[in-house]
Amino acid sequence: MNNFRELAKQVKDFGLAKKENWLDLEDQEKISKIISSIKPKKGSKKSWLSVSLSSHLIKLIKLDIKNLSRSFYLLNVAKKYKLQEIANDIFNHRSKLIGIDFYYNVKSTDPVLDWHCDTAYSGQLNVKNFIHPEDYSIKFFFYLTNVSSDNGCLSYIPNSNRVTHALKKGIYEKKLEYTPYWSLEDYKKTILINKNFNYIKDLIGENLLNEFIKKVSFILENKKKTRIYDNEIKKGGAVVFDETGIHRGSKTSLNDRMALRFFYKKI
Numbered sequence: 001m002n003n004f005r006e007l008a009k010q011v012k013d014f015g016l017a018k019k020e021n022w023l024d025l026e027d028q029e030k031i032s033k034i035i036s037s038i039k040p041k042k043g044s045k046k047s048w049l050s051v052s053l054s055s056h057l058i059k060l061i062k063l064d065i066k067n068l069s070r071s072f073y074l075l076n077v078a079k080k081y082k083l084q085e086i087a088n089d090i091f092n093h094r095s096k097l098i099g100i101d102f103y104y105n106v107k108s109t110d111p112v113l114d115w116h117c118d119t120a121y122s123g124q125l126n127v128k129n130f131i132h133p134e135d136y137s138i139k140f141f142f143y144l145t146n147v148s149s150d151n152g153c154l155s156y157i158p159n160s161n162r163v164t165h166a167l168k169k170g171i172y173e174k175k176l177e178y179t180p181y182w183s184l185e186d187y188k189k190t191i192l193i194n195k196n197f198n199y200i201k202d203l204i205g206e207n208l209l210n211e212f213i214k215k216v217s218f219i220l221e222n223k224k225k226t227r228i229y230d231n232e233i234k235k236g237g238a239v240v241f242d243e244t245g246i247h248r249g250s251k252t253s254l255n256d257r258m259a260l261r262f263f264y265k266k267i
């Protein structure tokens with residue numbers, strides 16, 4: 001997919017789009033070097049580093065040249081690959097870069113981060129302040145190693161972003177009552193509450209909602225072992241997705257995984 005408009009449309013419609021061969025070889029090499037520099041020490045499974053966007057002045061004062069040049073380089077990567085334009089297009093609104101981070105995951109058979117929804121209050125029973133439905137990020141997830149099923153890929157239920165946006169809107173506007181929906185089991189229960197079902201149906205249409213429920217039921221009936229929503233992707237490619245959708249992370253059973261992420265929010 002070369003056309004950015006098409007990519008943005010896919011994220012708007014389904015919640016996620018993937019693009020192979022996005023980073024050129026030079027950038028792949030440079031970024032891999034940066035991520036390798038945080039390779040975890042023996043005994044540790046993963047490491048993570050956030051790139052500060054606001055402390056350039058502090059870095060200058062401290063003469064932290066290495067970190068400063070790394071931040072500038074990564075900001076340039078975002079510019080070169082037109083991430084902001086794509087995010088604007090997805091949001092139909094101006095957006096801004098709110099974060100950059102990168103991960104190094106060591107090859108491991110540790111369990112996956114199961115199906116979940118990022119903006120679901122981690123399943124808390126009592127929530128005092130609900131997030132505005134328009135307060136969410138678009139994530140660009142670049143891979144510097146190949147990812148596949150059971151090997152570091154991201155799985156995503158198509159259209160789940162649209163269902164969750166509607167649910168969040170109803171809860172925020174106090175038209176629906178909050179019940180935990182972080183896990184897939186709880187999510188299904190929440191959606192099937194009559195009042196919730198009818199509210200979401202009116203916003204996104206009955207067909208889309210029923211299709212989504214079918215997908216969720218299929219995943220649960222197959223004890224979450226299905227791979228049909230896995231996004232296999234080669235080194236240099238990326239997935240772009242709306243974090244509101246339901247997704248899961250996979251163990252990295254074949255090789256170490258390196259990833260660089262950029263987050264955008266509406267201004």
Ligand SMILES: [Fe+2]
Pocket residue numbers: 116117118247
């Ligand atoms: Fe997540």
